[in-house]
Amino acid sequence: TPHSATPRIPERSQAVQKPGSVLEEARIRLHVSAVPESLPCREQEYQDVYNFVESKLLDGTGGCMYISGVPGTGKTATVHEVIRSLQQTVEEEGLPPFKYIEINGMKLTDPHQAYVQILKLLTGQKATADHAAALLEKRFSTPASKRETTVLLVDELDLLWTRKQNVMYSLFDWPTRKQAKLIVLAIANTMDLPERIMMNRVASRLGLTRMSFQPYTHKQLQQIITSRLNHVKAFDDDAIQLVARKVAALSGDARRCLDICRRATEICEFSSKSVECSLVRMYHVIEALEEMFSSPYVTAIRNASILEQAFLRAVIAEFRRSGLEEATFQQIYRQHIALCRIEGLQPPCMSETMAVCHRLGASRLLLVESSKNDLHLRVRINVSQDDIMYALKGE
Amino acid sequence: MEREETAKEKDMTCLEHHAYPEERFSELEKCTICRESQVSTLLSMFGERQHLGFPSIFVYGHTGTGKTYVLETLLRKLELPSAFVNCVECCTPRLLFEQILDQLHQHCPAPENEFSSYERCDSLNDFVRLFTRGILKQSLEKETFYIVLDKAEVLREMDANLLPGFLRLQELTESNTTVLFLTEIVWETFRPNTGCFEPLILYFPDYSKVELQRILSSDYPREYPAEFYSSYINILLGVFYTVCRDIKELRHLAALNFPKFCEPVIKGEAKESDSHKLWKNIEPHLKRAMQTVYLREISSSQWERIQQEDRESSQLKGLSAHAHVELPYYSKFLLIAAYLASYNPARTDKRFFLKHHGKIKKTDFLKKHEKTSNHLLGPKPFPLDRLLAILYSIVDSRVAPTANIFSQISSLVTLQLLTLVGHDDQLDGPKYKCTVSLDFIRAVARTVNFDIVRYLYDFL
Numbered sequence: 039t040p041h042s043a044t045p046r047i048p049e050r051s052q053a054v055q056k057p058g059s060v061l062e063e064a065r066i067r068l069h070v071s072a073v074p075e076s077l078p079c080r081e082q083e084y085q086d087v088y089n090f091v092e093s094k095l096l097d098g099t100g101g102c103m104y105i106s107g108v109p110g111t112g113k114t115a116t117v118h119e120v121i122r123s124l125q126q127t128v129e130e131e132g133l134p135p136f137k138y139i140e141i142n143g144m145k146l147t148d149p150h151q152a153y154v155q156i157l158k159l160l161t162g163q164k165a166t167a168d169h170a171a172a173l174l175e176k177r178f179s180t181p182a183s184k185r186e187t188t189v190l191l192v193d194e195l196d197l198l199w200t201r202k203q204n205v206m207y208s209l210f211d212w213p214t215r216k217q218a219k220l221i222v223l224a225i226a227n228t229m230d231l232p233e234r235i236m237m238n239r240v241a242s243r244l245g246l247t248r249m250s251f252q253p254y255t256h257k258q259l260q261q262i263i264t265s266r267l268n269h270v271k272a273f274d275d276d277a278i279q280l281v282a283r284k285v286a287a288l289s290g291d292a293r294r295c296l297d298i299c300r301r302a303t304e305i306c307e308f309s310s311k312s313v314e315c316s317l318v319r320m321y322h323v324i325e326a327l328e329e330m331f332s333s334p335y336v337t338a339i340r341n342a343s344i345l346e347q348a349f350l351r352a353v354i355a356e357f358r359r360s361g362l363e364e365a366t367f368q369q370i371y372r373q374h375i376a377l378c379r380i381e382g383l384q385p386p387c388m389s390e391t392m393a394v395c396h397r398l399g400a401s402r403l404l405l406v407e408s409s410k411n412d413l414h415l416r417v418r419i420n421v422s423q424d425d426i427m428y429a430l431k432g433e
Numbered sequence: 434m435e436r437e438e439t440a441k442e443k444d445m446t447c448l449e450h451h452a453y454p455e456e457r458f459s460e461l462e463k464c465t466i467c468r469e470s471q472v473s474t475l476l477s478m479f480g481e482r483q484h485l486g487f488p489s490i491f492v493y494g495h496t497g498t499g500k501t502y503v504l505e506t507l508l509r510k511l512e513l514p515s516a517f518v519n520c521v522e523c524c525t526p527r528l529l530f531e532q533i534l535d536q537l538h539q540h541c542p543a544p545e546n547e548f549s550s551y552e553r554c555d556s557l558n559d560f561v562r563l564f565t566r567g568i569l570k571q572s573l574e575k576e577t578f579y580i581v582l583d584k585a586e587v588l589r590e591m592d593a594n595l596l597p598g599f600l601r602l603q604e605l606t607e608s609n610t611t612v613l614f615l616t617e618i619v620w621e622t623f624r625p626n627t628g629c630f631e632p633l634i635l636y637f638p639d640y641s642k643v644e645l646q647r648i649l650s651s652d653y654p655r656e657y658p659a660e661f662y663s664s665y666i667n668i669l670l671g672v673f674y675t676v677c678r679d680i681k682e683l684r685h686l687a688a689l690n691f692p693k694f695c696e697p698v699i700k701g702e703a704k705e706s707d708s709h710k711l712w713k714n715i716e717p718h719l720k721r722a723m724q725t726v727y728l729r730e731i732s733s734s735q736w737e738r739i740q741q742e743d744r745e746s747s748q749l750k751g752l753s754a755h756a757h758v759e760l761p762y763y764s765k766f767l768l769i770a771a772y773l774a775s776y777n778p779a780r781t782d783k784r785f786f787l788k789h790h791g792k793i794k795k796t797d798f799l800k801k802h803e804k805t806s807n808h809l810l811g812p813k814p815f816p817l818d819r820l821l822a823i824l825y826s827i828v829d830s831r832v833a834p835t836a837n838i839f840s841q842i843s844s845l846v847t848l849q850l851l852t853l854v855g856h857d858d859q860l861d862g863p864k865y866k867c868t869v870s871l872d873f874i875r876a877v878a879r880t881v882n883f884d885i886v887r888y889l890y891d892f893l
Contacts, residue, residue, distance in 0.1 A: 392621045393631075400628030409624045410589065 061303045061316055064272035068263070068300050070293050073115050078265045079258040080112050086249055087120045091221055095124070095133055095187055100213035100220040102244050104195075106229045107251025110291030113225050116251075117191055124189075136187040136221075143197030149205045152198055156190070171208065178218040187219040195226040196235070203240050210243040253290025256282040262292055263299060272303065277323040284327055294330075302326040335421045338401060339429035345378075345386060349394050350426055352377050353404070353419060367395060368413045388413075457510060464506045466651060467644040468499055471637055475507060478633065479577065479611070482513070486577040486611035487633050488603035491585075491620050494637030497679040500615045501583055503637075508579060514571075515579035520587040526595055530554040530563075533580055537567045557598045561605045568608045577609045585614035589623060596623065601630040642674055649680075649687055657695070661705050665694050668712055672719040677727070686719075689726060689733055693718050693740050757876060758850075763832070764841045765877050768867070769885060770823040771851055772874045775812035775867035777890045779819065785888050786826040806891050808871065814854040814864040817842075827883065 057063040066072065077084065087103070094101050107113050127133050139159040141152055153170035157163055165173060190209075192198070198205045213220045228234065229250050232241040254262070259282035267273060281302070285295040302322045310316040339350065352374035356365045359373070371391055378385045386394070392409075395417065399406035407415040419426065465472050478487055492500050508515040516536035523529035531550035535541065540551040554560050568574060580602070582588065588596045603610045616623075620634050640648065646666055653662035669687055677683060694715045697703040703710040725731045731739075760768065777785065807813070820842070825832055832838065845851045846865070854864040878885040886892045 389619070389621055393624075396624050396626075397628065399626060406626060408626060410622050412622055 059307075059316070060270060060272045061307050061318075064267060064270050064318075065300050065303050067266050067268065067270060068296050068303070070296050072266075073118075074266060077112055077115055077119060078261050079254065080116050080251075083112075083249065083251060084116050084120060087117060087223070088123070090247065091120060091124060091189060091223075092133065094221050095136055098134070098187065098219060100187075100215070100218050100222075101247065102210055102213050102222045102224065103247045103249065104232060104244055105223060105225045105249050105251065106227065106231065108227060108253055108289065108291070110289070110293040111251040111253055112292060113251050114193060117223055117225065121189065121191070134187065136189055138189045138191070140191040140193070143192070143194035146197070149198045149200045152192075152205050152209070160188070174212070175208070178212040178215050178220060181217040185217075185219055187221060189221045189223070192222060192224045195224045196228070196231055199235055203237055206236060207240050207243070210240060210245075214243060254286060254292055254295075255290070256286035259286055259290070259292065259295050263295065266296070271317070273299070273318045274320060277302065277318050277320050280320060280323050281327070284331075288331075298323070298326050298330055301329065333425075335403065335425055336429040338403060339421075339426060342398075342403075343394075344383065345390070345394050346398055347430055348377050348381065348383065349374055349391065349398065350403070350419075351430065353417060354423055354426060357419075357423070364416050364418050366413070367392070367415045367417060370395075370417060371413075453511060461506065461510045464510070465499070465503050466648050467640060468503050468637075471503060471635070472507065474635060475504070478635075479513070479579075482576045483609075484577065485609055486579075486603075488610075488630060489600045489612045489614065489632035491614045491616075491623075491632040491634045492637060493616050493619060493634070495639055495678075496617060497681045498637040498639060499680075500637050504581055504613060504615065508581070513579055514573055514576055515581060517581045517583070519583045521584045523587075526557070526592055527555050529591075529595075530557075530560040534560070534563055534567060537564065537571060537578070557592075557594055561598075561602075564602075564610075565606045565608055568606070568610075574608065577611055579611050579613060581613045581615065583615045585616040586618045586623075588614075593625065597625055597627075597629040600632060604630075639678055640680060642670060645674070645678070645680065645683065646670060649684060654691070658705070662691075664708055664711070665691065665715075668694075668715055669719065672716065672723065673727075676723065682727070685733070686722065686727065689736060690715070690719060690722060690740075692737075758848075758873075760877065761841065762881070763828075763838060764845060765881050766824055766828050766883075767820070767838070767841055767845060768850055768869065769874060769878055769881075769883060770820050770827060771815070771845075771865060771867040772869065772885070773823055773827075773888055774815035774819050776807045777888075778807070779815075781890050782819070782823070785890075786823060808891055812866045812868065814866050816862055816864050818862075820865065827888075 057066055087105075090101070090103055105113050105117065121138050124133065124136070125138070128135050137160070139156065141155045141159075143149070143152075146152055146155065148167075150167035150171075153167050153174060154165060157165055157170040157174055160174075160177070163170075163173070192209060195206070198209070200206075209222060209224070212218045213222050224244070229248075232244050236244070256279070260278055263273070263278050263282065278299075281295055281298050285291060285298065288294075299318075302318050302325075305325050306316055306318045306322045309322070339347070342350070349370070352370050353365065355373045355377065356370045357363060360369070371388065374391055375385045395404065395406060395415075396409060398404045399417075402420050405418045405420050407417075409415065461472065462469065475490075478490060480486065492504070494500055505517065507513075508517070514537075516533045518529060518532050518536075520529065523532060531552070531554055534554060535551050538551045540546075542548040542550060552563055554563055568578060580599075582599065588599070598605065599612050599614075602612050614623075614632065620632070646663070649666045649670075650659065650663040653659050666687060669683070669690070673683060673686060694711060697707075697711060697714050698705055703714075722736070726733060726736045773785075821834065824838075842851070842865075846853055850867070850869055851865045852868050854866050874885060
């Protein structure tokens with residue numbers, strides 16, 4: 039193998055098939071990875087980030103920006119779009135050129151690997167974490183006349199937390215140097231992350247340039263889906279509205295919204311035999327929503343064996359008797375035997391009941407201790423008592 | 434007549450296995466007495482060599498019910514490819530894996546290879562990979578490979594992925610492997626919280642008295658007739674069966690006491706058929722053996738020597754009779770004070786140790802819950818101050834609280850005559866417990882002329 043081989047994955051033997059039907063076309067367009075050219079409903083945030091980076095670029099200084107927001111609100115996509123359009127402007131000779139690098143806290147095995155990664159992206163050099171930190175420190179603190187500005191995107195910032203917080207500190211300290219010309223865009227989920235986990239000296243270096251992405255409203259979600267579909271007539275309008283409203287009420291996560299739509303197209307495809315004139319209707323979406331949001335506990339209890347159901351009843355009976363939320367296996371066993379006698383079941387032996395208890399514990403309907411405690415192992419329920427009663431009664 | 438028939442049927446079920454020659458079975462049966470049904474169950478589970486065995490079998494039963502022995506002889510006699518590992522020897526997963534791989538490759542750590550194992554294997558992942566490769570290399574794809582894990586209860590304390598991994602090793606390695614777990618503990622206490630593949634469970638029941646008689650009589654010494662030895666075993670079981678059913682222990686006792694049983698025959702005082710005379714001779718001897726050899730008070734070699742020299746067998750002092758420790762003067766008083774502090778309620782200290790305590794009768798003390806003897810409930814913890822206060826009160830002369838006294842307290846702790854309760858603070862107000870018995874403290878008190886019983890609340 040050549041010394042400087044670039045890693046790559048083997049190519050596929052057949053060419054990618056073109057989408058055959060409207061639904062397949064819609065599914066490709068609705069895929070989470072198919073990020074559109076321009077993000078709808080994020081124009082304001084886009085403009086803010088753009089202005090911030092552009093002003094720093096024009097001034098030739100550095101700075102930090104902290105971007106927060108719950109998952110699936112388009113933080114990373116917006117920043118990527120800003121960078122893309124900035125690079126376009128640079129090509130059109132409107133701006134001084136800059137270098138763009140990106141690290142993700144989730145992709146690093148250790149917070150200190152951030153140094154290694156940044157150095158590699160900046161200069162192509164490989165070094166240990168300590169050495170890389172020293173090299174970067176040297177690079178950002180010495181003046182160099184022809185240095186171009188660097189834009190560093192740090193995704194999943196909260197994972198770069200260490201006890202001494204030295205990684206975060208240096209990330210936010212470098213932009214304050216005069217010679218560094220570094221712009222840091224940090225992305226995380228929680229708004230109050232700087233106040234919560236950062237030391238004062240780190241938080242103050244991060245500065246007050248903050249931006250928070252609000253969760254999408256149902257109108258915005260609806261707009262996102264329609265813009266994604268882009269005149270492909272695959273969805274009923276009401277169906278889109280239902281998805282948007284349901285998701286907006288729960289989390290406002292655009293990814294979740296797209297996933298549900300994709301699932302609905304699949305359900306639609308399965309249910310309608312004729313490939314041609316299929317439109318995703320309300321009931322397809324309702325089915326998809328149910329699949330995504332419904333809790334599997336009730337189904338699990340309904341499909342449990344008779345002895346398992348009797349055991350759950352015994353657990354609840356024991357809780358009612360003692361008034362506590364926890365009981366030992368011994369106590370429940372007594373109830374279990376009595377219940378089985380009443381229902382005319384053959385009273386099971388201790389080993390069988392133990393097996394039943396552990397099967398329920400393994401499926402997380404119950405929380406049980408380690409089996410070494412034998413008769414004294416304590417049992418609690420992981421679902422609400424009402425759910426269990428509802429599941430057991432609804433037959 | 435009926436019994437004979439059932440016995441015959443049993444033999445039939447055990448012997449019928451067309452995959453193996455008949456003589457091997459009769460040999461096997463000779464080795465495994467009174468385990469016919471277990472052997473036949475195991476054989477039918479194993480099936481023929483090329484059959485797919487059950488992924489895991491869990492064998493349990495008491496100590497000395499022949500679990501290890503039966504499986505070892507079964508695998509050896511039928512020459513099945515197997516690995517036999519004792520989990521107690523394998524304190525890390527690596528040792529366990531490497532032992533199995535060594536036995537799979539028939540590799541033995543020896544001076545020639547500097548006691549190294551066949552392959553290095555650190556994790557379950559590596560083990561599965563290397564094991565699959567080993568099966569192919571040894572061309573065992575067409576046969577069932579048996580892994581026997583003896584003392585499997587140790588596996589529970591090792592890594593959490595070990596037990597579930599071994600339970601479904603067949604599935605993971607995609608080879609014809611059966612894992613057998615041998616243990617004394619029931620399966621219920623093994624089951625991991627996250628669920629696992631359920632093994633087939635096989636129970637080895639205890640031997641009954643008749644079975645024990647049969648097994649023990651089977652290896653009689655060749656100088657004497659079988660009936661003679663069998664009557665000896667009968668007497669032995671009559672004495673020991675109520676306290677001990679462990680076959681190893683019984684066999685050991687049988688071997689130890691047999692010379693004494695034959696003594697009258699050798700001397701010519703009795704004939705071999707004089708069972709009553711022989712019984713009268715051996716019975717008290719066996720009863721004495723129960724108190725001495727069985728509890729390991731006297732070692733077996735000592736017991737043999739006593740028998741040879743014809744001494745009275747209870748002359749020797751046992752291990753537990755040597756409970757006498759030489760202590761310094763103040764240490765003795767410290768220990769006595771600690772004992773009093775541990776077994777007397779703190780309320781009664783005033784009555785016992787102050788000179789002018791006024792009138793306090795015993796009946797005033799007695800509270801209901803204190804009527805149970807403190808000696809039954811065990812020692813209670815006490816603070817250092819109380820220990821010193823009692824010490825000053827029971828020693829007649831003046832005791833200076835020198836460093837010596839305190840170092841004696843801590844050395845009593847290291848000698849395990851006292852224990853430190855709750856290791857939260859070493860210097861500030863430590864609490865102790867006294868861990869010596871009443872007999873011991875009485876002996877100590879006698880040496881310093883202190884009447885300890887007078888000061889104990891329980892004996893008031």
